[in-house]
Amino acid sequence: MLYNALSTLGMSRTLQSTMTRQQMELTRANEEVSTGLHADVAATIGSSTGRDIALRNLFDRTDEYVKTTDLLDGRMKMMDSAMTGILTSGTDLLAAAATGLGQQSPTGSSLQIRARGVLDQVVGLLNAASGNSYLFAGTALDQPPMRNVDGDKSGLRSPLQIVRDAIQSATGGTAMPTTAAETAAVVARLDDLFAVRDPATPAPAPLTDTFEGGLYTGTTAMQPGGTASPRVSGQPADATTVGYGVQANDPMMRELLEGVYMLAAVDTSKMNVDAYPDYIKTAVDKLSGGLGKLREATAQLGIQRAQVATLAEQHKTQKSVLSLQINNLEGVDPYEASTRITQLEAQIDATASATARIAKLHLTNYL
Numbered sequence: 001m002l003y004n005a006l007s008t009l010g011m012s013r014t015l016q017s018t019m020t021r022q023q024m025e026l027t028r029a030n031e032e033v034s035t036g037l038h039a040d041v042a043a044t045i046g047s048s049t050g051r052d053i054a055l056r057n058l059f060d061r062t063d064e065y066v067k068t069t070d071l072l073d074g075r076m077k078m079m080d081s082a083m084t085g086i087l088t089s090g091t092d093l094l095a096a097a098a099t100g101l102g103q104q105s106p107t108g109s110s111l112q113i114r115a116r117g118v119l120d121q122v123v124g125l126l127n128a129a130s131g132n133s134y135l136f137a138g139t140a141l142d143q144p145p146m147r148n149v150d151g152d153k154s155g156l157r158s159p160l161q162i163v164r165d166a167i168q169s170a171t172g173g174t175a176m177p178t179t180a181a182e183t184a185a186v187v188a189r190l191d192d193l194f195a196v197r198d199p200a201t202p203a204p205a206p207l208t209d210t211f212e213g214g215l216y217t218g219t220t221a222m223q224p225g226g227t228a229s230p231r232v233s234g235q236p237a238d239a240t241t242v243g244y245g246v247q248a249n250d251p252m253m254r255e256l257l258e259g260v261y262m263l264a265a266v267d268t269s270k271m272n273v274d275a276y277p278d279y280i281k282t283a284v285d286k287l288s289g290g291l292g293k294l295r296e297a298t299a300q301l302g303i304q305r306a307q308v309a310t311l312a313e314q315h316k317t318q319k320s321v322l323s324l325q326i327n328n329l330e331g332v333d334p335y336e337a338s339t340r341i342t343q344l345e346a347q348i349d350a351t352a353s354a355t356a357r358i359a360k361l362h363l364t365n366y367l
Contacts, residue, residue, distance in 0.1 A: 058322055059322040072242065072244070073305060075130045076301060079246060083246065083294060083297065089118045089125075090118065093118045093260065101280060111269075119149055119160075119261065122260060134218070136218065136246060136248040137248070138231070138245065143218070147215055159215040160264065160265065163193065167265060169206045171186060176279075180278055182275055183279045190261075193211060196222065198226045199222065216248055218248060231243050232245025250297075252289075252294045253290065256290025258286045259289075259290060
């Protein structure tokens with residue numbers, strides 16, 4: 001006679017193994033419910049893993065472009081605000097200075113004071129920064145581009161003193177021109193002072209300092225040898241580069257600053273009548289010309305900012321589409337996952353009950 005013998009020890013171990021597997025599956029199911037993703041994506045989606053990786057890579061690159069466009073927009077917004085502030089201050093000064101074109105104004109000293117205030121404002125706005133990066137310094141982002149009007153701790157003469165010394169070198173020592181010929185000489189000397197040149201070229205005598213180095217300390221317009229220095233730009237998309245960098249040593253800024261410095265350096269109410277007309281006209285023309293070019297640059301910056309905003313929206317839309325595609329591959333149906341958890345919990349309870357019953361079985365119960 002044959003008997004089928006079944007060991008309680010063997011049954012117990014089988015049930016324990018089953019419970020361990022079920023508990024691992026339950027842990028995995030709970031993890032999938034909490035994350036919304038398959039616990040082992042590659043094992044679950046199989047041959048679609050390659051496509052999932054490609055989508056992930058494209059998503060990451062798109063996300064970087066979203067961050068880049070946000071950064072560019074923030075910098076452009078601050079740059080636009082600073083340039084608008086310069087336009088406002090400069091336009092107010094131009095209106096005040098233009099009243100003296102017809103005849104010499106007895107309030108020239110107040111014009112000088114006003115010009116000095118505008119000069120401080122313009123220099124401060126040109127030293128605007130976004131985070132740790134100065135906006136108008138070119139590629140030398142880590143330092144303010146403009147020296148303070150009254151100087152700094154560098155040991156160099158202050159920018160205002162550099163301008164006054166340049167004027168005196170053209171007049172023969174007086175603080176302001178006294179004749180039309182001296183005014184012409186002063187204008188020529190200041191044009192030399194505010195010009196840019198190869199950094200390896202010394203300043204034209206008798207100047208020892210020039211705009212770059214004496215007033216401005218950012219990226220020079222030229223590199224040693226005379227080639228143009230690289231400009232700040234951003235890449236908001238593949239094959240798209242936006243050269244949005246306005247620098248404090250751009251021609252419009254130098255022209256504007258030359259006009260403001262001319263008004264701030266001397267008291268035109270005390271100037272000789274022979275020297276005054278050409279001097280005030282040149283200062284007004286410089287200021288007006290610089291402001292006009294600055295308006296054009298501000299408008300161009302607005303166009304570039306709109307371009308970046310359009311690209312940013314495109315990137316965000318693409319990022320949403322990619323996220324949906326990735327979720328379709330990696331995502332878990334929450335209803336199915338919850339149902340699986342309920343089933344596993346019921347199975348574990350049943351296995352635990354069976355294990356407990358087997359543990360109570362003893363041979364003596366049947367003897």
